[in-house]
Amino acid sequence: MIYPQNFEQKIGFDQIRSLIKEKCLSTLGIDYTDRMTFSTGYESIREQLNQTWEFVRILENADDFPADFFFDVRPSIKRVRIEGTFLEEAELFDLRRSLDTIQRIIRFLYPGEEEEIKYPYLYKLSKEISSFPDLIKRIDLILDKFGHIKDNASPQLAHIRSNISATLSGISRSLNAILRTAQSEGFVDKEVSPTMRDGRLVIPVAPSYKRKIRGIVHDESASGKTIFIEPAEVVEANNRVRELENEERREITRILTSFTDELRPAIDEIIYSYEFLAEIDFIRAKALFAEEIGGVLPTFENTRQIEWFHAVHPLLYLSLKRQGKTIVPLDLTLDEKNRILLISGPNAGGKSVCLKTVGLLQYMLQCGLLVPMHDNSRTGIFKDIFIDIGDEQSIEDDLSTYSSHLTHMKYFVRNANENSLLLIDEFGGGTEPQIGGAIAEALLDRFNQKHAYGIITTHYQNLKHFAEDSEGIINGAMLYDRHLMQPLFKLSIGNPGSSFAIEIARKIGLPEEVIAAASEKVGSAYIDMDKYLQDIVRDKRYWESKRQNIRQREKKLEELTARYEADLIALEKQRKELLKQAKGDAAQLLAEANARIENTIREIKEAQAEKEKTRIARQKFEQFKTELEEAPTVDDKISKKLKQINDRKKRKQQKR
Structure with missing residues (x-):
């Protein structure tokens, strides 16, 4: 319940409504905006809010949403409920384009079974909506891409238009022949060409020469310096064109009436689809307004x-x-x-x-x-x-x-x-x-x-x-x-x-004595209480500012702590990786050291009494041992192995 009746005006909601109307694409959305009303139904409000929020995401992330041809054809569709009535050519063209828009919106909201539905609340709106693809195909057989009736919309229309074209060509040839003769005799200027007046082809002639060309005067220019004559030779042909054009209009009416008869049983369902298009227009306008004011879904x-x-x-x-x-x-x-x-x-x-x-x-x-x-x-x-x-x-x-x-x-x-x-x-x-x-x-x-x-x-x-x-x-x-x-x-x-x-x-700037007199009248208790309130507000502002600074510092401290913790975790991870790598290098060194030791022992045994070879083998081993001792390592196995080598060397010297 809202009270009083002018509630919207009092709080400024009438201006909000006007701003949303400005963002609608057609009267479809405007009508919906006029119907927007205060609701107390939780589920209804929740759905409306989520629909608008989803459309905000569409505006932010998708540039291919179909937002053209939002035509309101509902008045035309309702008008042709009566038998014998039909949609005009322009109305049919608006119907075709807006039905196509509905179809593309439905596809946008439901891209297919294999793809995730990105906008579930908007998709729910479109689930039961028909886009009438068969009607669109049927209209495409009647209208061209510019919204005009096709020549081949029916065999009879094709025949009529062919006759009109042939007759007009004959008239044009006759007029050009008459015009050339008149130009050669000086009755008509050289740059003059046949023109159309009241649906009939005529020749512009100066008033002084109107008797020179036999025919019917159809019109006169605003200045009176030109009259338009239909030569007698083409009058009959022009009459024939008029007859054919009447036949053409009757055939077009028959085609449109026939199509409307096919459409009539689906009128209620078509209007229902346009209610969907109206709601989409309305939701889009609400989303645009939300973007403008920074509106969110709390x-x-x-x-x-x-x-x-x-x-x-x-x-x-x-x-x-x-x-x-x-x-x-x-x-x-x-x-x-x-x-x-x-x-x-x-x-x-x-x-x-x-x-x-x-x-x-x-x-x-x-x-x-x-x-x-x-x-x-x-x-x-x-x-x-x-x-x-x-x-x-x-x-x-x-x-x-x-x-x-x-x-x-x-x-x-x-x-x-x-x-x-x-x-x-x-x-x-x-x-x-x-x-x-x-x-x-x-x-x-x-x-x-x-x-x-x-x-x-x-x-x-x-x-x-x-x-x-x-x-x-x-x-x-x-x-x-x-x-x-x-x-x-x-x-x-x-x-x-x-x-x-x-x-x-x-x-x-009131005089100080007036202020003093007023203070005296209300009494010191009132003045003291007012000052007390001011002091409370002042102190509260001060401590609120302090608390705000503390909160900011705490937040900064929390951010620093989190950053340091992240750095420590990263360092620990890096240390483990380096340790793992060092152990791998140490293992490789150990294997190489073992191989060198075995090789040195083998060379000494093979050399036996050859002192020079033994000396060279020992020299190579000592050099490798020095390099090994100087190399950085984290594994104690290398040190242990070196000690074993030194002990073995001492035993061999003692034995020798």
Whole structure:
């Protein structure tokens, strides 16, 4: 349920609808955009959101989506339900091209059984849709690629057009002969050629020579300097052409009527296919709009919740973007513990924008539109959205602004429940502050008892105190820079905000004695409390900045730690690879050393008493041993083998 009737206008959704219409390819999508409405069905909304999100991916990744020939032929198709009616040539051409577009879209969404379906939600839309390939083939027998009736659309039409062509050729020859004679006699200029007037071939002649050529005068130029004569010799032939053209039109009508008779039994199914084409046009426009505003698909659950990060008002975002400015995003959480957020703060500080942002984004979401916020946000669903914002004074109904406000409150109290989202601006305003604040507090208590959710803006101190003491309600403040004396348009949740009335009055330039008198009237307690609120907000900003810096440093530290851990893992892997390689090299050296040892022993044995050969063999072995000892290795087997060689050498010397 949406309240009041002009809800869309109040939150700016009518402008959103217009922007989406501009992105539609035809009246197909525009009609669907007009039918776009607020929904409370979870599955329906989820499907719409996923369809749009899939189309965003198509826009980002695929440049071959069929986006041409989105013609709305539904009025023409509905018109020919009556027997004897037929589609005109242009209507038939639009039907053929748009049916082909439907066929190509279906193929795009379902490339084949062996290929993965990339866009399941869009494919689901196309599963039961027919593209009528037989109708397309039948139209191709009637129309050429330019949308004109083919000569061979029927044997009779081919015969008629052949006769027309032959007759026109005869007329042309006769006219040219007459024209040449007239030119040679000076009745007609040399550069003149036959022309067409009222479907008949004629010769342009100066008025002074109109008696020189026997025939019928058909027309006169605007200047009166030329008349157009149909020579008597070709009148009969031109009449024949007229007769043949009438026969041609009758045959074309017969062909189109015959085709329409074939099409008529499938009209309902054809219209159903065009509803699919209309929905695709609509989804495409929604996806284009989402790209423009940075819309995403956040987590969407079948529960009442608002946990938004970096949410922005799309219309304000586009406006500021055109001005080269940036928008301040909104972080907001409403849950079972804190269902109602009471926002206070200075005028023109962004309270109303915050409220409208919540109303617009929630409404967009439940209309199946992607919303501009961080994709880690969590969104939910509400059965009712009620809004009370702006001046509702009515001369006709004799209602003041406050009376209108109370009328809305009466409706809210009667209809609000745990599934409702209330959006109330300047709660309690418009009447005498003391009683206005009391009524507002009583209403707020009632809304809280009903477990409704809501965003409420106010300046009333009693409401801030009530929120502080009531479970289910939480204070929030729009931040204000006391030094620069300007709003920051940033929402801070947890504490109430100051109106900064004294500071703003001083900045504007009210006399200091007026400000002092006002301060004295409200009393030191009020002034002290307002300063206390300002100090709280200031301190909160300070500590929030500190926390933000700490979070950033922690994040940087986590990134560094992760990087170092990755480097250590890589180094360990590299060390193992080097060790493995070194062991392999060592094994190879060991094998070579064993071979050298055996070879040296064999040479010494073979040399026996030949001292020179023995000396040379020992010298070679000593050189190899030195090289082996100097070579870098990680394997102790080499050292062990060298020790064995030295021990063997000593034993041989002792033996010798």
